[in-house]
Amino acid sequence: xxxxxxxxxxxxxxxxxxxxxxxxxxxxxxxxxxxxPANAIVRTLVHERHxxxxxxxxxxxxxxxxxxxxxxxxxxxxxxxxxxxxxxRGEDVEQERGEDERGAARTPDALRAAGTALVGPLVVLGVxxxxxxxxxxxxxxxxxxxxxxxxxxxYAAGQVMALKRVEPTALVEVADATGALAYALVAAAGLVxxxxxxxxxxxxxxxxxxxxxxxxxxxxxxxxxxxTGAVALILxxxxxxxxxxxxx
Amino acid sequence: MTVLxxxxxxxxxxxxxxxxxxxxxxxxxLVASVFGLSLALLFFAFQAPDVAISQIVVATVAxxxxxxxxxxxxxxxxxxx
Numbered sequence: 312x313x314x315x316x317x318x319x320x321x322x323x324x325x326x327x328x329x330x331x332x333x334x335x336x337x338x339x340x341x342x343x344x345x346x347x348p349a350n351a352i353v354r355t356l357v358h359e360r361h362x363x364x365x366x367x368x369x370x371x372x373x374x375x376x377x378x379x380x381x382x383x384x385x386x387x388x389x390x391x392x393x394x395x396x397x398x399x400r401g402e403d404v405e406q407e408r409g410e411d412e413r414g415a416a417r418t419p420d421a422l423r424a425a426g427t428a429l430v431g432p433l434v435v436l437g438v439x440x441x442x443x444x445x446x447x448x449x450x451x452x453x454x455x456x457x458x459x460x461x462x463x464x465x466y467a468a469g470q471v472m473a474l475k476r477v478e479p480t481a482l483v484e485v486a487d488a489t490g491a492l493a494y495a496l497v498a499a500a501g502l503v504x505x506x507x508x509x510x511x512x513x514x515x516x517x518x519x520x521x522x523x524x525x526x527x528x529x530x531x532x533x534x535x536x537x538x539t540g541a542v543a544l545i546l547x548x549x550x551x552x553x554x555x556x557x558x559x
Numbered sequence: 560m561t562v563l564x565x566x567x568x569x570x571x572x573x574x575x576x577x578x579x580x581x582x583x584x585x586x587x588x589l590v591a592s593v594f595g596l597s598l599a600l601l602f603f604a605f606q607a608p609d610v611a612i613s614q615i616v617v618a619t620v621a622x623x624x625x626x627x628x629x630x631x632x633x634x635x636x637x638x639x640x
Contacts, residue, residue, distance in 0.1 A: 342560075342605075366609045440612065448608035456616040463624060542621060549628040553635075 361515040362524040367450045371530040375509040378530070379498055382537050386491045389541035393484075396548040418468070426468025433461045441535035445524040451531040455538025462543045466550060480551075483543040490537025497529055567604040570597040584630055592623040 340346050345353065356368035370378050437458035444450030462483075501510035516523030574594035581587040595618025602611040 364609075449612055450609065453609060453612040453616075456613055456621065460616050460620050463620060546621070546624065549625060553628045553632045 357518065359515075360511060360524055360527065361518040362445045362527050363518055364445055364447060364450070366448070367444045367527060367531060368524070370450065371444075371527045371534075372509075372511050372525075375498065375530065378534065379494060379509070382491060382494055382534055385538065385541045386487060389487055389544045392545045393548050396552050423468045426464050430461055430464050430468070433464060434458060437461060437535075437539075441532055442521070442528065444531035444535075445527045446519065446521070451534025451536075452538050455535045456542055458535070458539040459542035459546065463546055466546075480544070480547055483540045483547060485540070486536050487540030487544055490533050490535070490540055493533035494530060494537065497526055497533060501526075561604075563604045567597065567601040571601050574598075585627065588623045588626040588630070591626075592619050595619040595622070 352369065352373065353365050356362045356365045356372070360368055360372055362368035362372065437454045437460075439454070440449035440457055441451055441454030444454070498509045501508045501512055505512040511525040511527070513525040513529065515525050518524075522528070571594070574590070574597045578587060578591050578594050581590045595614060598618060599611045599614040602608070602614055
């Protein structure tokens, strides 16, 4: 297919898509005025579950089962990339080492300084976002990816060899599995301490307190640990393949 | 609709087009990173800060890094052949 007919086809398809989206958007309720069911859910979560952040109230309470599926998807994805990328490990590790050290030395000093200075604040921000998921925007997934980005920052600051010496692979594997297991255990605990799986069985406390909203912050922390582990594991495997054992 | 909404929507439209038009994969990964940041601004402007936080890290940092690492690996393999 030559360029001209392809452009015409693409423009026609885009025009059709734009028309469909405009049609769909015209049926929405006006911005900032939630419809009946959405209003009711917000009221249930704030007044009954004492969760100030209704988004996580939906994620970890009303639709907790969806989140269980989602975090298992991420778990399996991390597992899959580890299985795929770890193949061929241990080959030519030694002769690559000299090259890596030269690579680390080439990193500009400004980048090293900025990266090192930012790791601490980034980790604090990540932990804050994870544990305040039921109070302010954020939660397990958001905080988890921020924490995994902290690991990436260590690499960007040229500390690949430091990263290798710490050997975080075992640690992130454990974090990945522990988070996934913790979520499943809290979900099953609903059967033991209440009447149904994923039922919110802990005391709700006072709205706005750090320890409130029952199982919502517990599940948020579990997801935070799992996401940190999963994203860090995928990045570590990719870094290993590309930088430390790139020769093969 | 405020000025902020219009600016954010325009940035997303321009960024998305730029990603599609960039031909070199390395350049495309970097343009996609900037596009991800403009999407995060859009989510923030439309009062979805939860999505904006994960968007900043996933689309601006994690995905471009994964693409760049994969490209590095592919190029090194090609050089050796």
